[in-house]
Amino acid sequence: MTVKIGNIDLGEFPLLLAPMEDVSDPPFRYVCKQNGVDMMYTEFISSEGLIRDAAKSVQKLDIFEYERPIGIQIFGSSIETMREATSIATRVNPDLIDINYGCPVKNVACRGAGASLLQDIDKMVAMTKAVVESTHLPVTVKTRLGWDDNTKNVREVAERLQDVGIKALTIHGRTRAQMYKGSADWTLIREIRRNPRIRIPVFGNGDVDSVEKAANWRMEYEVDGIMIGRAAIGYPWIFREIKHFFKTGGHLEGPTIAERVEVCRTHLEKSIQWKGRRTGIFEMRRHYSNYFKGVPDFKHYRMLLVSLEDVQDIYGVLDEIKEKIDFVPA
Template identity: 75%
Template sequence: MVKIANIELGEFPLLLAPMEDVSDPPFRAVCKANGADLMYTEFISSEGLIRDAAKSVQKLDIFEYERPVGIQLFGSDVETMGECARIASRVNPDLIDINYGCPVKNVACRGAGAALLQDIPKMVRMTEAVVKATHLPVTVKTRLGWDDSTKNIQEVAERLQDIGIKALTVHGRTRVQMYKGDADWTLIGKIKENPRIQIPIFGNGDIDSPEKALEYRNRYGVDGIMIGRASIGYPWIFNEIKHFLKTGEHLPVPTVADRVAVCRQHLDFSIRWKGEKVGIFEMRRHYTSYFKGLENFKPFRSRLVVAESHDELLSILNEVQEHYLGELVG
């Protein structure tokens, strides 16, 4: 049984990665329903939360059905991150996660996210401030290092464990790599081999099939896997991996009817959470992913992304289901 502090996650948990503009409550709802064991909010700016910025505060929304769920924070100031952890703890998540992995310029160039990989002493101070500021378990997500010459994740793992984090997720790329090239899990495996490391170690990067999940579990010995991009438009991946690990067999590929049903659920939750106008607008980014692989889908997509009412969208989705009746995708 893998545990983060007292949170039981099963024998080999599958985690939904925190993804900006993706991992909101509607998306988390469909991933939870399809097998995700632990989920995280989109990352929340500590400075935005301190200023009570509406976008940052809204990201604190969590729901009972999605537990266990963690709130992920990022920032560049040690004291602000501590205060931010106190604020986030008030909404009673199951844990607090610190983002030391985001590679995008407007985060890293401000001294947050993956930028902390260039200043390990500051990373340690910041983590310690967060640990001291909350009664909740604190976890960390990061990368191998800043670049190929500074792959310091083994040192980072020991130092962060020593100051009290309860789990570590490592993305198998450096910051300089961004999301290019193949993720290298070699150092993740070496962390697991370190007898000093007692906390769960989760691997992240390029897991997009049940076969790869099995291969990486066996090769690198990780306690679980975090899945990000492969779940966008395909929340079934969690249950597919679980079934394959247990039986060695594949679940049936989702039909178009399955995809339409989950897309409807996602849309309905988006509207309930954000209101019809914003909910419909923010759902537009997901249609291509839900129906990826369907031949000649572009005309339907063009209509879905301009539709302005719930009823109109449901009508188009019904047309999609009827048009591709019985087809499999993937």
């Protein structure tokens, strides 16, 4: 059986790319798509920003045909602004709308948005219903186990949000209080998947950073698919490696130094195309150390890459890395 969100067929066991602020932009999504991810999302977009026509929020609506299926993720604290933002997002024709009820950071959660809604399930349900009624597209939700250890209410959330029309649910296996610390606990996710009332796909998220973990947790927690976030930063190959293991039971060799350079270069090119030369070069600096993590003698090159402002100079350094660093993939 294949997993479906509305009419979107995601295959037998989809791998999803998590929406990550300042990471999941079109350049990053491009390299992940090249490596086999099944479903992607935009960075989360402020509903208030969309309504004000704020440049940063509007730019995040950019999606491309090769990215499909892709969802636009929105967040907000006001039901009315979420309704209006849904209409705006629908007009750019994504494949679905996703609501963020999981972001734990202070400037989101402490303003009544993101994971804050886990403290007010009635409002969360009303907001979700308003979003569902404001679009013809499938609506999905990403959330957490609860606000803290004393209020793990995701069981109630799953049932009530399904009742108002969401088509899939992604659960991060931490509470808001945990932020990104400690270990993700998927046992509650499995309980929800086993709940006979739940008929929509349930995806697990949190701490999947290896082929073995993806394979083991697929069986142990019985989810319909896995969403991967931080482990894909600088390592988009994780998607192809997991898929290869599912298909063959064998391990795919990790990327060579030439592959790392090539994908890093592609990411940079896409970043410049989308953001312009200056911003594209500047914002790419956060990615270099991730692309070459574990590569010996990289520190000198990293210092160069984060200081250079001319793209041809950067290409020259990348070429030198490919030629001079001796690296055997794991």
